[in-house]
Structure formats: structure tokens, C-alpha cells
Amino acid sequence: MGAEAKYSVCSICDIGCQLRTEVKDGQVSRVIAHDNPMLANNICFKGVAAPSIHNHPERLRKPLKRVGERGADKWEEISYEQAMDEIAERLKKVVNQYGPESFAVSTSGWNTQVTYGADRRFMNLLGSPNWTSGVALCAGNTAAVNKLTYGWFPMGDFGNTNCIVLFGHNPKKHSWTPIYNQIEAARARGAKVIVLDPRVSEQAEVADLHLRLRAGTDAAMCLGWLKVIFDEELYDKEFVRDWCIGFDELKARVDEYPLERVEEITGVDRKLIAEAARMYANADGSIIPWTPITDMQISSTSAIRLHSILRAVTGNLDVVGGETLGGFSQGYIPETEIALHEELPAEQKAKQLGYDDHPVYTYRVAEMLKEPTEKVWGFPYADLVMGCHMANPSNLFRAMATEDPYPVKAFFTLGNNTLMSYPNQHQILKAMMNQELIVAHEIFMTPTAMLADYVMPGDVFSERNHVADSWSWTARLTLSQKSVEPGEDISSTYQFWKDLARRFDFGNRFPWETIEDVIDYRLSRSGRTFAEFEKTGFMEMQTPEFRKYRKTGFATPSGKVELSSSVLQDLGFDPLPYHREGPALTEEFPYAVFSGVREDPFFQTGQRNIPELRRRCPLPSIFIHPADAEKEGLADGDWVELQTAYGQVTAELAVKENMKEGHLRVPHGWWYPELRGQAELGGAFISSDAVLCSDDDEFLDYEQGIPHFKGYPGRVVKVEKPSLLEEGSNEGLAAS
Numbered sequence: 163m164g165a166e167a168k169y170s171v172c173s174i175c176d177i178g179c180q181l182r183t184e185v186k187d188g189q190v191s192r193v194i195a196h197d198n199p200m201l202a203n204n205i206c207f208k209g210v211a212a213p214s215i216h217n218h219p220e221r222l223r224k225p226l227k228r229v230g231e232r233g234a235d236k237w238e239e240i241s242y243e244q245a246m247d248e249i250a251e252r253l254k255k256v257v258n259q260y261g262p263e264s265f266a267v268s269t270s271g272w273n274t275q276v277t278y279g280a281d282r283r284f285m286n287l288l289g290s291p292n293w294t295s296g297v298a299l300c301a302g303n304t305a306a307v308n309k310l311t312y313g314w315f316p317m318g319d320f321g322n323t324n325c326i327v328l329f330g331h332n333p334k335k336h337s338w339t340p341i342y343n344q345i346e347a348a349r350a351r352g353a354k355v356i357v358l359d360p361r362v363s364e365q366a367e368v369a370d371l372h373l374r375l376r377a378g379t380d381a382a383m384c385l386g387w388l389k390v391i392f393d394e395e396l397y398d399k400e401f402v403r404d405w406c407i408g409f410d411e412l413k414a415r416v417d418e419y420p421l422e423r424v425e426e427i428t429g430v431d432r433k434l435i436a437e438a439a440r441m442y443a444n445a446d447g448s449i450i451p452w453t454p455i456t457d458m459q460i461s462s463t464s465a466i467r468l469h470s471i472l473r474a475v476t477g478n479l480d481v482v483g484g485e486t487l488g489g490f491s492q493g494y495i496p497e498t499e500i501a502l503h504e505e506l507p508a509e510q511k512a513k514q515l516g517y518d519d520h521p522v523y524t525y526r527v528a529e530m531l532k533e534p535t536e537k538v539w540g541f542p543y544a545d546l547v548m549g550c551h552m553a554n555p556s557n558l559f560r561a562m563a564t565e566d567p568y569p570v571k572a573f574f575t576l577g578n579n580t581l582m583s584y585p586n587q588h589q590i591l592k593a594m595m596n597q598e599l600i601v602a603h604e605i606f607m608t609p610t611a612m613l614a615d616y617v618m619p620g621d622v623f624s625e626r627n628h629v630a631d632s633w634s635w636t637a638r639l640t641l642s643q644k645s646v647e648p649g650e651d652i653s654s655t656y657q658f659w660k661d662l663a664r665r666f667d668f669g670n671r672f673p674w675e676t677i678e679d680v681i682d683y684r685l686s687r688s689g690r691t692f693a694e695f696e697k698t699g700f701m702e703m704q705t706p707e708f709r710k711y712r713k714t715g716f717a718t719p720s721g722k723v724e725l726s727s728s729v730l731q732d733l734g735f736d737p738l739p740y741h742r743e744g745p746a747l748t749e750e751f752p753y754a755v756f757s758g759v760r761e762d763p764f765f766q767t768g769q770r771n772i773p774e775l776r777r778r779c780p781l782p783s784i785f786i787h788p789a790d791a792e793k794e795g796l797a798d799g800d801w802v803e804l805q806t807a808y809g810q811v812t813a814e815l816a817v818k819e820n821m822k823e824g825h826l827r828v829p830h831g832w833w834y835p836e837l838r839g840q841a842e843l844g845g846a847f848i849s850s851d852a853v854l855c856s857d858d859d860e861f862l863d864y865e866q867g868i869p870h871f872k873g874y875p876g877r878v879v880k881v882e883k884p885s886l887l888e889e890g891s892n893e894g895l896a897a898s
Contacts, residue, residue, distance in 0.1 A: 167194060169700045171630045171642035172209045173276070173623045175765035176301070177340055178632065179204040180700060183212070183624050183645040190216045190624045190646055198700070203343050206336040207763050207775060212624070214772050216646075220835075221605055222619035223649045232595060233843060235612045242651045245616050250665035252599045252615075256572040262289030263513045264571045266558055269295050269655075270578040270766075276628050278680045279500030280659035280672070281576065282545070286506040287668045291514035291525060292553045292570065296583050296766070298523065300454050302549020303866055304466050305635070306523035309531060310727045311470035313538060313717025315546045316485035317636050318449030320344035323483045325354045325445035329380055329469070330455030330872075332363040336762035341451065354445065356438050358383060359455075360756065361785075361827070362820035371438050374822055375428040377756045378873030381461040382741035383435070384468035386424030388416045390439035391476065397443070398477030405711060406474060408726025408737070415738040427741060443476045447483020454758065460870035462863040463522060464739035467727070471739070474723045480709050487711075489539050491637040492704060493688030498545040498634065500684075502671075503528070513568070515561050516554025520867030521733055523552050530729050531717065538717035547633045554867045555584045556857040562593030571596075576603040576655055577620060579767040581610045581843070582831055585861075585869040587852035588809065603658055606771060609833055609846035618658060621648045627692060629681055637704040641696055656680060735865050744870045745860055751806060751875035752824075757851045758871060759785065759829040767831035781887065782849045783816035785827040786878065791817045794878060801883040804828055806876045809853030812884055826876055828854065834887070841886055848884060 167182035170193065180201060184192040193212040195202045215221075225245035230236030256264055265288065269281055285293055295302060305315035318326070326345055333342035345365070349355055357369040358380070366372040375383050391397050392413055402409050421432035428435070442448050450473060456465045478484030490496050503525075511517070511525035521527055528543060528551045536542040544550060562570045573594065581590050594600060594613045602611040603618045611617045628642035648654075653661070660672040674680040681692040715721035719728050731737035747754060763775035770776055784804050786796070796802065798817040803810050804826060811828060821827065834845035847853060854876065855861060861870045 167197075168643040168645045169641045170623055170645065171628060171640050172212065174208045174212060174215065174768070177338060178630050178640070179206075179209060179340060180640050180642070181205055181209050185645050188646060189213075204340045206339045207778065208336070208765060208769065211769070211772050211775050214774060215605075215769070216622045216624050218606070218771070220607070220771065222607065222617060224619065224651050226617040228615045232615075233613050235607075235839065237617070242653065245618060246661050246665065249599070249601055249616055250662055253572050254666070256598055257288065260569045260571055263292060263510065264569050265290045265574075266292040266294070266553070266562065266570050266572070267574045267576070268555070268578045268580045268583075269293070269576045276626060276677070277497070277576075277655045277659065278677070278684070279497035280656045282501035282503070282551075283671070284659045284663055286502045287663070287671055288666065289506065289510050291506060291511050292558060293551075294553045294555045294558055295548055296578060297547055297549045298552050298555050299584065299868060300457050301452060301547045302552065303462070303523050303868060304452055304457055305546035306527065306550045307463055307466040307866070308470050309544070309546070309550065309717070310522070310527075310724065310729050311467055311718070312474060312479065312487070312723045313531070313534060314487045314489065314544070315635060316473065316479070316487050318451045319447065319483050319486050320348055320449065323348060323353055323447045323449045325356065325442055325448035327356045327442055327448065327450045328358065328365055328369075329450065329453045330359045331451060331453035332359070332365050334364055334762060337760055354441055356441060360822035360825050361818075371434065371441065373428075373430045373434055373438055375430050376873065377754050377825055378459050378461075378744045378870060379428045379741065380456045380459060381465040381468055381739060382419065382424050382427040383430070384465060384472060385416055385419035385739070385741060386421055386428070386435045387439035387442065387472060388412075388468070388475070389419055389421060389424070390436045391443045392416055394440070396440065397475040401477050402475055405716070406723045406725050407720050408724060412471070412725040412738060415740070419741070442472070447481070448476065448478050449485055455872060458758070458868055458871040459873075460744045460861065460863055461740065461742045462868040463865035464741065467739045471725055474725070479723070480711060482708060486706060486708070488635070488637045488704070489710070490541065490544075490634060491631055491639060493685070493690075494629065494631055494639055495684040495687050496541070496545070496631065496634050498543050499541060501543070501545060503543045503551060514553050515557035516867055520554045520557065520862070520865065522865045523549055524554065525551055526733075527729060530719070530732065534717040534719060534721065538714045544634065547635055556586065556862070556867055556869070559584065559586070559590050559593040563589055563596055565596075572599040573597050574601045574603070575610055575614075576658075579608040579610045579831075581613065582767045582833060582846060582850045582852050585852060585855045585857045585871070586808070587847070587850055589857070590852075603653075603655060606835070607838065608767070609843035612843050619649070619652045621652050621654045625652070626654055626677055627681060628677070629685065629692065629695060639702040641700045643696060730865065744873050745875055747875045751877050753790070753826045753876050753878065754824060754873040755804065755806065755854065755876035756825055756827045756872055757830060757855060759783075759827045761829060764831065767833060770833060771835035782813040782829045782832040784811075784813045784829075784878065785816050785818045785821050787821040787823045787825070788817050788819060789823055791815070796878070796880055800880050802878050803881045804854070804876055804878050806854045806874065808856045811849045811851060811854060812881060813849050815878075826878060837886055845886065848886075
């Protein structure tokens with residue numbers, strides 16, 4: 163007889179697949195596929211490897227206090243209560259001296275994190291607006307920009323769509339697995355797939371159309387599509403007339419981008435551009451799924467807005483087969499409400515770093531959208547994909563490093579390898595070295611945790627109950643059951659914030675003793691407890707309702723889809739989308755560097771210490787086209803240094819026919835856990851792409867402050883393989 167399998171929502175990556183967890187002798191023994199055939203294929207390398215992650219011999223299990231110099235990686239074990247007492251005492255000292263805005267937090271909503279809004283609740287009660295997350299660069303920022311156009315962040319109706327447009331996104335069997343499976347199912351029933359990507363990706367190989375645009379030109383491509391759609395009257399005239407504002411102004415801007423110009427900018431033949439635009443506009447239901455590529459460009463705000471505009475003007479908004487606007491779950495209190503954004507005073511919100519110069523996903527815009535958000539969605543704030551009320555990370559780390567515009571002296575990082583997760587890694591290191599208090603809540607000793615004063619061990623998904631609501635992106639509720647007990651000194655992030663609040667003067671504002679109590683409260687809107695919910699099944703989906711705007715309007719200041727954004731105009735930005743060129747390539751740096759290769763076995767900076775995953779990808783690779791390799795005198799397997807004006811990374815060269823000439827692709831998030839004690843911060847500066855891209859103004863999207871990760875200038879030169887990475891340096895990893 164096999165072990166009992168409980169339902170689990172995997173949090174190793176950002177998709178949140180529901181799997182099943184088996185236990186033997188008090189430990190997770192296996193993570194296996196779902197027992198529902200519709201969900202059984204949603205499992206990947208990382209999910210299967212969960213037992214090796216959760217039971218890893220080097221997993222953090224005791225609170226640690228730094229005893230050496232910051233970054234020296236020397237620690238003593240202390241009790242949980244002592245750690246929390248000392249953290250509270252030191253945080254109070256910082257706040258009393260510099261003000262509550264001197265306290266900043268960076269988190270990740272996946273990996274170890276299920277906060278139930280407790281992080282924002284604590285900060286808002288304390289008075290600090292300086293919360294940020296990796297979603298500031300990926301998905302959370304997309305949600306915030308979508309809200310400017312129609313007040314929510316849509317999810318594509320993959321099950322009914324007839325055309326899928328992938329802007330650089332490359333879902334695969336072991337990366338964004340559910341999206342890959344949905345695309346495959348749609349393709350099998352005849353849906354068309356259009357891929358826009360400089361490389362010949364796996365999705366591009368089987369696409370109906372592949373547009374090999376130059377990196378960083380997504381906005382220009384979208385303007386070209388709109389030129390075709392408007393000139394050939396392929397747009398939904400009735401919807402535009404009744405539910406959009408700014409059409410004439412937008413059309414005038416689009417007329418500045420004839421296909422000849424778009425061809426010149428993007429490098430794609432104008433006939434192919436027109437064919438793709440027609441295929442998208444003429445399909446009976448089309449979707450442009452979220453993509454991390456468009457998130458991270460110098461024209462990111464315009465390009466994301468153009469995706470939202472394309473959805474709207476073609477009649478694909480809140481319809482079957484198009485893009486659905488889900489809204490909050492009707493039976494589950496969202497984390498947004500628990501966060502208590504209304505408790506943070508206006509004068510403190512205005513101190514949020516990024517509020518003045520890059521305001522799109524800060525409190526500044528949130529306050530401008532508060533009334534229409536409440537009118538349409540029932541609550542004035544909406545932390546969609548955890549984003550929309552964030553400090554800008556570049557502004558934050560600059561303030562931490564320089565104390566301008568004010569000192570930031572206490573920094574907490576939870577489930578977030580902060581040092582390597584944002585641009586300008588050298589500045590982040592300087593910022594962290596300038597702190598009076600750093601606390602890391604983690605499951606492993608990451609390079610970021612090595613810089614902390616206290617490291618608190620966190621729980622994992624097999625050790626807690628949870629009801630996942632897709633971070634309010636959709637209204638689906640998914641069951642995750644505790645399979646094993648965490649160790650005595652291991653805390654959930656909710657417990658961490660609750661226990662910290664108890665040591666301040668607002669512990670009574672955290673009335674829920676356990677995570678189950680929080681879930682019971684959140685389910686109270688539907689009159690249920692967690693115990694009752696888990697008996698009813700493994701997942702709930704609200705019955706979709708389409709064209710809701712006919713009853714409520716859109717959650718924008720005008721109540722309509724704003725093709726010309728009143729919010730951007732009021733902020734002093736261009737209310738219409740545009741294309742802006744990134745920093746020019748030069749004779750010294752002749753290649754367009756594209757950050758963000760995602761290797762299937764890993765998510766972000768994680769899992770390099772998991773043997774069965776690391777064996778699939780032992781070392782990082784920089785990708786180059788054969789013609790460029792020949793020009794540089796390089797061969798496949800050479801060790802190279804990719805250099806920019808701001809930093810350099812060392813990795814193995816991979817010569818790939820599917821690369822676009824003139825481009826280099828560099829992987830994200832590489833460090834070497836096996837080099838802990840041998841190289842600075844576990845080799846965090848050997849191969850990490852975060853050292854390459856500047857966050858100076860010339861590299862930043864104006865409205866969000868997003869760095870230009872997709873096409874900045876660089877070069878590649880041959881070097882010797884670093885001696886630390888020679889064979890034998892992985893012995894410790896293999897042994898673990």
C-alpha cells in the first residue's frame with residue numbers, strides 16, 4: 163500500500179502547480195503528478211526534486227546570528243525567541259533614529275513565501291512604504307501598467323482562444339509547464355501561434371509565424387501591428403466607439419510608425435509584420451499572454467500598454483477566447499485587504515522611493531486609481547501579482563547605499579536572493595554593507611543571507627496549509643495541505659511578522675495565531691473554514707462572467723479603456739505609447755546583450771545546490787550565433803568573459819544556430835553554492851548577470867524605472883576557465 167498523497171501547491175517556481183506529496187517516516191518522500199487527468203501533466207524537474215530541496219542536509223534549521231564581519235559567513239546558533247527579541251530591539255532603534263521609512267523589505271511571493279499580506283500589514287502599521295519584490299521587474303509591474311489602460315490584469319482564455327501571441331516568451335515542458343500544456347492543447351485544436359523572438363526558440367520552431375525582431379523593439383512592433391489594424395479597419399469599431407477614449411490621438415501616434423519605419427527598427431520584413439497583425443486581429447478570439455520579456459525593456463511601459471491596447475481595440479477584452487478580467491475572488495478575502503494599505507498615512511506613502519520619478523507601480527498611481535478600483539472591484543487597492551504598490555528597487559538600493567534622499571538603514575529579505583535579483587549588483591552590495599540591520603528569512607544560505615546579521619530558517623510548501631488564489635490574477639482557489647511538520651525553530655513568514663508585531667505596539671492587529679486561523683478568516687467571506695474547504699475538493703473556479711464592464715465600466719478614471727492614459731498625462735508623461743531606442747551599440751561593445759536565459763532545472767537564483775537538477779545544467783552558458791563566434795575566433799565550449807561598460811561575467815560559450823546574429827544571451831541568477839568558503843559570497847560575482855546592466859537613467863524606462871535588460875551593449879572575449887570551477891570543485895555538491 164502506497165503512502166497517502168496530499169495535495170500541494172508547489173512554490174519552487176512562480177506557476178503554482180498543484181501536485182501531490184507523499185510522506186515516509188516523517189519526511190517528504192516523493193512529489194508526484196496530480197490524480198486529475200486534466201492536471202497530471204503539470205509537473206516538471208523542479209517539482210519532482212522537491213524532496214531533495216525540502217530534506218536537503220544544508221537546509222537552514224536554526225536561527226543564526228552573525229559573529230564575524232558582514233559577509234564573512236561566520237555564525238552562531240541562537241534560539242528563535244532570542245533572535246526575534248534582538249531583531250525587534252535593533253529595528254526599533256533604527257526606526258526611532260531615522261524614521262519608519264528607513265526600514266525596507268524585499269520579498270518573493272514564491273519560493274518560501276506565503277505571507278497572507280502580513281509583510282505589508284506590518285510595514286503599513288509601522289509607517290514604512292518601502293516594500294519591493296522581484297515582481298517589480300516581472301509580472302507585478304505588468305499588472306500595474308495594465309491597470310492604466312483598463313483597471314485590471316487579464317488572463318488569457320487558453321481553452322477557447324484561436325490565436326496565441328508570444329512576445330519572447332518560451333514556455334516549455336519543464337519551464338512554465340501549465341502554460342506550455344495549454345498552448346499545446348490550443349495548437350492541437352487548431353489555434354494559431356505567433357512568436358516574436360530574436361532567437362529560434364522551441365516555441366518559434368513550431369509557430370505558424372515567427373518574427374525575429376531585434377531585441378528591445380517590442381513597442382515598435384506593436385505600433386506596426388496597430389498601423390495595419392487601423393489602416394485596414396480590422397478593429398472592433400463598436401467597442402472602440404462605446405468603451406474607449408483617446409482613439410484619434412492614438413491613431414495619430416500610430417501613423418508615425420508606417421511599416422517601412424517599423425521594418426527598419428525591428429529588422430522584420432514589413433510583409434511578415436502585416437501578416438502577423440492580420441492573423442491576430444482576424445482570429446475569433448486572440449490572446450497575448452504575459453511575458454517576462456516585454457517587462458524588462460527601455461520602452462517597457464509603452465510596450466505593455468500596447469499589448470493592452472491591442473487586446474482592447476480588437477475586441478478581445480473580457481470575452482470568451484480572449485483576455486478575461488477576473489476580479490477578486492467572491493469567497494476569499496484577498497491579501498490586499500489584509501495588507502491595510504489604508505493605514506499608511508499619505509505623507510508616508512509620498513516618501514516611497516520611486517514615488518516622484520518612476521511612479522507607475524508606486525503608491526502615487528495607486529492613490530490615483532483608488533476610487534475607480536473600489537467602484538468596479540469592491541476595494542480601493544489591488545495588489546495584483548503582489549505588485550502595484552511597490553518601491554522602485556533601483557531607487558531603494560541607491561538610497562540604502564548613499565542615504566539620498568534619506569537614510570535607509572534596516573533591510574529585511576524574505577525568500578529573495580536580493581543581491582542577485584535586481585540590476586546593478588555592485589550597488590546592491592554597497593547598499594547592504596551600509597545597513598545597520600539586515601535580516602534574511604530563507605531556506606538556504608544564499609549570497610544575500612551571507613550578508614545578514616540574522617538568518618531565520620523558513621518553511622516550505624510541504625510544511626504548511628494554504629489556499630492559493632493566484633495572487634488575485636485569477637479567481638481560482640487551490641488547496642495545499644500540510645504533509646509534514648517544520649522543525650521547531652523554523653517559521654512561516656506569517657509567523658515571523660506576527661511575532662515581530664507582538665514585540666512592537668501593534669501585536670493586537672495580528673489577531674490570528676496560526677496560518678489556519680488566517681485561512682479561516684479569509685474563507686469567512688464564503689462562510690467556510692479551511693477544514694471544510696479541504697473536504698470539498700482540490701480546486702474551485704468561479705463561473706466566469708464576461709463583458710462585466712457593461713455593468714460596471716472599467717476601473718480607470720474615465721470608466722473606459724484609456725488608449726491615451728489620463729493617469730500618465732496627469733503625471734507629466736506621454737499619455738500615448740512610443741518606441742524608444744536603448745543605448746547604442748558601439749565599436750567597443752558591438753553586441754546586443756539579452757539577459758535572462760532560463761535553464762529548465764532552475765528558477766531564478768535557486769536550485770544550484772540540488773544535485774539532480776545541477777547535473778542537468780552543471781555550468782552557465784553564454785549563447786552566440788556561429789557567424790559571430792567565427793568572427794571572434796571562438797568555438798563551442800570555450801570559456802569567455804561577457805563584458806559591458808559596467809561589469810563582466812564568466813561562463814562557457816554555447817554556439818547556437820538558433821541565435822540571432824549580433825546578439826548574446828546570458829543566463830540569469832548563477833552562483834556556486836559549492837564555492838561557499840572558497841569564493842566571495844559563494845561565487846556571486848563570477849557569473850551573475852546582475853553585474854552587467856546599469857540602472858543609470860539612460861538605461862531606464864521613464865515611467866516605471868525598469869532597466870533595459872533586452873539589448874544593452876556588450877562584447878565577448880576568450881578567457882581561461884576559472885580555477886575554482888575546474889573539475890573537483892563540485893565534489894561537495896555531488897556529495898550532498
